Amino acid sequence: MISVGVEHKVTIEKLIVKCVEAAYPFVIFRYPNTETFYFLLSKNRETVKQKIDFEECPAGFVVAPFHSTVDLPYLYAADIFFEITDKIDSETVEKLSEFLDFKENPPYEKLYIKENFEEKPEVRNTYLEKVSSIVEILKGTTTNKVVFSRSNKIGKLGGNDYFSALKHLSQKHPSAFINFINLPWKNQIWIGASPETLVHQNPEGKFSTVALAGTQPSVDSEGNEIPTANALWSQKEIEEQALVSRYIINCLKKIRVREYEEKGPRSVKAGNLIHLCSTYTIDSKSINFQNLSSVMLDLLHPTSAVCGMPKQEALEILDQLEGYDRELYSGYIGPINIQNDSHLFVNIRSLKIENDEITLFSGGGITADSSPEKEWIETEIKQKSIRAIFE
Numbered sequence: 001m002i003s004v005g006v007e008h009k010v011t012i013e014k015l016i017v018k019c020v021e022a023a024y025p026f027v028i029f030r031y032p033n034t035e036t037f038y039f040l041l042s043k044n045r046e047t048v049k050q051k052i053d054f055e056e057c058p059a060g061f062v063v064a065p066f067h068s069t070v071d072l073p074y075l076y077a078a079d080i081f082f083e084i085t086d087k088i089d090s091e092t093v094e095k096l097s098e099f100l101d102f103k104e105n106p107p108y109e110k111l112y113i114k115e116n117f118e119e120k121p122e123v124r125n126t127y128l129e130k131v132s133s134i135v136e137i138l139k140g141t142t143t144n145k146v147v148f149s150r151s152n153k154i155g156k157l158g159g160n161d162y163f164s165a166l167k168h169l170s171q172k173h174p175s176a177f178i179n180f181i182n183l184p185w186k187n188q189i190w191i192g193a194s195p196e197t198l199v200h201q202n203p204e205g206k207f208s209t210v211a212l213a214g215t216q217p218s219v220d221s222e223g224n225e226i227p228t229a230n231a232l233w234s235q236k237e238i239e240e241q242a243l244v245s246r247y248i249i250n251c252l253k254k255i256r257v258r259e260y261e262e263k264g265p266r267s268v269k270a271g272n273l274i275h276l277c278s279t280y281t282i283d284s285k286s287i288n289f290q291n292l293s294s295v296m297l298d299l300l301h302p303t304s305a306v307c308g309m310p311k312q313e314a315l316e317i318l319d320q321l322e323g324y325d326r327e328l329y330s331g332y333i334g335p336i337n338i339q340n341d342s343h344l345f346v347n348i349r350s351l352k353i354e355n356d357e358i359t360l361f362s363g364g365g366i367t368a369d370s371s372p373e374k375e376w377i378e379t380e381i382k383q384k385s386i387r388a389i390f391e
């Protein structure tokens with residue numbers, strides 16, 4: 001065992017840089033409306049991919065791509081797991097020192113965009129054309145909604161102080177699930193502030209999920225905060241969110257679960273945005289449905305908040321028109337069987353860093369009443385909400 005002297009002091013910033021360099025699968029996350037960050041690392045550097053079963057999975061972290069039925073979710077086992085405080089305790093440092101070399105101190109620099117890439121005007125035009133064609137399809141068929149998305153490579157990353165950036169993101173998005181995911185097999189880092197629970201199973205066996213949709217800025221044109229209670233919603237947005245609710249209720253119908261509690265829809269703040277949100281809660285113990293979360297995860301993903309309705313038709317339209325691989329964007333991520341709790345979130349409001357290039361992702365629900373121009377603006381404000389990490 002390597003002894004760790006004062007000269008080898010291990011800070012969280014140093015740990016992150018060392019783990020990225022040494023290609024370990026690890027994550028840092030912070031639950032919604034809390035301040036504590038957690039660090040979780042798997043000592044096994046081989047990929048572990050498996051279908052997610054809440055009853056069988058060891059304590060860990062799930063990282064599922066959008067197409068998780070074809071490309072199975074990664075499971076990061078929680079070999080090292082701790083709450084991040086000012087000082088990493090000596091026992092943890094000792095455990096980490098068994099496989100990481102802390103001798104050198106890398107210099108740290110704040111994250112920034114060192115080279116901006118210009119978005120070509122064709123990108124916007126192509127997007128508008130594609131959304132117009134989706135609107136035409138929706139007018140003429142039984143498909144109700146398609147969540148069309150785009151990726152945007154914005155520039156080259158400078159700096160390496162990821163933890164300060166996460167703390168900054170956390171302040172901007174207090175109610176989001178803040179996450180940093182090192183995906184060593186793809187040489188990618190993903191960072192995000194997700195406002196959307198996919199499946200939560202709490203220690204008492206309560207299952208919950210949300211129907212989130214409809215988007216508007218949370219500040220008015222003069223820069224004043226709009227209280228959520230004053231948010232006004234158009235018919236298009238109300239219907240768009242109702243479709244997500246209907247989708248969830250249909251999933252529950254398939255498994256004959258009627259004992260659910262529905263709350264909402266109400267307006268909720270997500271960083272610089274406001275959404276409409278309904279919550280669905282079920283006591284899996286009282287209805288004697290032990291594996292409810294696993295069954296619902298299978299049925300729910302991808303929900304009508306990131307894919308569309310009906311699901312199959314929406315997927316086909318996306319396959320034809322989206323023209324890029326969503327990878328982890330709009331997949332699901334989160335801790336599983338950690339402190340008796342499992343909480344998976346939809347991976348939206350996220351960015352990817354690969355070969356030092358930063359890519360932002362955003363999408364929006366298109367219905368027959370959509371205006372392509374407004375949808376474009378919506379994808380821009382959603383990207384702005386995650387881009388805030390560099391401000």
Ligand SMILES: C=C(O[C@H]1C=CC=C(C(=O)O)[C@@H]1O)C(=O)O
Binds near residue numbers: 147196212305361
């Ligand atoms: C697909 C995204 O957001 C979803 C969640 C909330 C509101 C949405 C909307 O208004 O379209 C989307 O369904 C995204 O942020 O990339």
